Amino acid sequence: MRKTGSLTERTKTWLHARHWVIAWAAIFLAALIALAVTGQIHIQGNGLPTWYELSVPLIAAAIWAVARFAFKTDLTEEYLLGIIFGVQWEFLTEPYWTYLPDRFNVLVWRTKDIPLLALPGWGTTFALAVLLTNWIGKELFHLTPKQLVFDWRVLICDAISIQLIGMGAEWTYGILLHCWDYEINFGLGKSPLGLGWEIHIGYMIVMFWYATTMRVWKLKLEGSF
Numbered sequence: 001m002r003k004t005g006s007l008t009e010r011t012k013t014w015l016h017a018r019h020w021v022i023a024w025a026a027i028f029l030a031a032l033i034a035l036a037v038t039g040q041i042h043i044q045g046n047g048l049p050t051w052y053e054l055s056v057p058l059i060a061a062a063i064w065a066v067a068r069f070a071f072k073t074d075l076t077e078e079y080l081l082g083i084i085f086g087v088q089w090e091f092l093t094e095p096y097w098t099y100l101p102d103r104f105n106v107l108v109w110r111t112k113d114i115p116l117l118a119l120p121g122w123g124t125t126f127a128l129a130v131l132l133t134n135w136i137g138k139e140l141f142h143l144t145p146k147q148l149v150f151d152w153r154v155l156i157c158d159a160i161s162i163q164l165i166g167m168g169a170e171w172t173y174g175i176l177l178h179c180w181d182y183e184i185n186f187g188l189g190k191s192p193l194g195l196g197w198e199i200h201i202g203y204m205i206v207m208f209w210y211a212t213t214m215r216v217w218k219l220k221l222e223g224s225f
Helices: 005-012 018-035 052-068 076-092 116-141 152-175 197-221
Strands: 041-043 096-098 106-108 179-183
Touching: 018 041, 018 076, 041 197, 052 116, 076 116, 076 197, 106 116, 116 152, 116 197, 152 179, 152 197
Parallel strands: none
Antiparallel strands: 041 106, 096 179
16 A cells, blocks of 8 residues: 555554564564573473474464465464464363373473464364354355354354364364373263363353454454455
């Protein structure tokens, strides 16, 4: 946009979601540097990232690239916000699991364990869940793009999509590949997937929060809907 544009136009340009992506990326980089300097990023095992850790960012990059170049869909904002929500989920639920040294070596938070290279997986989980929600909403309820932001039925779509995507990832990595041990005896019992019902409910609540934030963000800052 030309510099001669009105103050309102320049303000809208500044508020474009891309600027927030850059800002949050800078914040994350600064946070990582601060964590490293204060000794909060620590290693276990042989000190090198495992294949399990490396697979997560590689899968995230592959899905982003396919969406961007094959389907002309840019998931940058979805990934970034998903990572932010993933950080929140990891810190809040840290006592629930212990990441195993033969699966994860690069950890954050001394005396605790949050896998640094697992964070792109949260971006993948939430980005794919939103895409699936959009597809279910259009196919099942025939929702328009704007209804996907405000219609109450989108919550049903979100609940379905996060159980399929989120629980699929949780079962694959947690149960099948045994990348962590669950430390809590779940009070509500376990679902047929072998996961605590609290995990199912928690994913759904976080998805409602994430998906609504993501859609409103795009609506207000990008005009995507």
